[in-house]
């Protein structure tokens with residue numbers, strides 16, 4: 001068999017998703033955001049076509065593929081200018097964790113809805129006093145008096161899409177594990193659970209999906225709100241976090257490709273001397289470099305997805321971190337150069353590229369910052385002393 005980076009099915013999926021994305025395009029997303037709405041039409045259509053649940057098991061209504069396929073979907077929608085951020089959390093993290101560790105009831109209850117897009121799940125790990133140091137999270141689960149239910153208390157910050165999600169998968173720790181090493185456990189918290197409050201954060205991002213600060217004030221949950229084993233700890237968490245990193249890479253690569261395509265089209269046309277500005281190497285070369293960086297980042301994303309989908313969680317961890325890093329850096333550079341290529345038009349509402357300058361920074365910060373990946377690689381991969 002000839003080794004291939006992407007199978008014919010993958011290529012067909014790319015082409016089909018790109019066609020869907022181009023039917024909606026940037027103009028659709030801009031309109032939705034200006035109206036304070038959500039891209040529901042695109043979300044439902046993508047779901048109906050099987051794209052949102054492409055990674056989920058077939059017996060629960062999914063496509064039976066993996067993160068490789070899901071990342072293709074997000075990248076292509078992004079390249080068309082209309083990425084769906086909730087794909088990073090709903091099918092990728094929450095769907096994966098439930099499919100791998102959920103009980104039969106949880107799978108029946110959630111996976112068909114996540115796959116057909118009728119239900120959405122958000123994901124909450126970040127806390128105001130822990131930030132990048134997730135070992136410091138203090139959201140705590142204790143057993144209720146009768147020993148069956150759980151009571152959850154804590155705070156979260158920057159959690160995306162809680163208002164539109166039917167539930168949020170909250171990362172907490174059990175009372176006994178409050179001190180010492182992080183032994184996370186995951187709870188499904190319904191949006192309207194008593195004691196589960198949200199406050200929208202005023203972000204300078206023009207995205208449809210908003211970020212929220214959450215308070216969990218003695219939120220009482222049934223025993224089956226716990227996903228998986230309360231002792232399985234980090235293994236379960238990373239089953240969701242590696243797909244999140246791969247999907248963030250897809251998000252960043254898609255955005256970078258979208259910006260670059262706009263800049264290249266502009267550079268081919270715009271003429272202020274005798275030739276189009278794209279004839280000047282000062283314009284052409286940085287665009288070529290941006291393209292190379294995006295391609296390289298995609299290669300690492302494909303490696304990470306391949307490792308993850310083949311069950312190599314450890315190998316996927318390193319590759320997913322590197323892919324997220326490379327994609328975020330490539331995206332920031334591609335957007336910066338694209339805006340610059342358009343001159344004054346790079347900053348106009350008509351061309352709509354300037355808002356991507358802020359948006360492109362997200363992948364550098366979330367879900368794990370550039371510095372934390374450099375810490376990981378210098379310590380875990382290169383064996384240098386840990387600095388923090």
Ligand SMILES: Cc1cc2nc3c(=O)[nH]c(=O)nc-3n(C[C@H](O)[C@H](O)[C@H](O)COP(=O)(O)OP(=O)(O)OC[C@H]3O[C@@H](n4cnc5c(N)ncnc54)[C@H](O)[C@@H]3O)c2cc1C
Nearest residue numbers: 123124125126131132158159160365366367368369371388
């Ligand atoms: C748009 C957006 C959406 C998000 N959505 C979600 C979501 O849905 N769910 C969720 O759980 N979280 C979400 N987050 C949160 C995100 O994961 C965090 O912002 C991220 O993990 C960084 O944490 P922090 O913001 O507290 O930064 P901090 O941890 O305070 O870090 C601040 C700076 O210090 C640096 N730094 C920290 N420690 C070190 C160190 N040891 N060495 C070197 N540098 C260091 C960081 O790299 C960073 O540059 C979202 C964030 C954004 C911006």
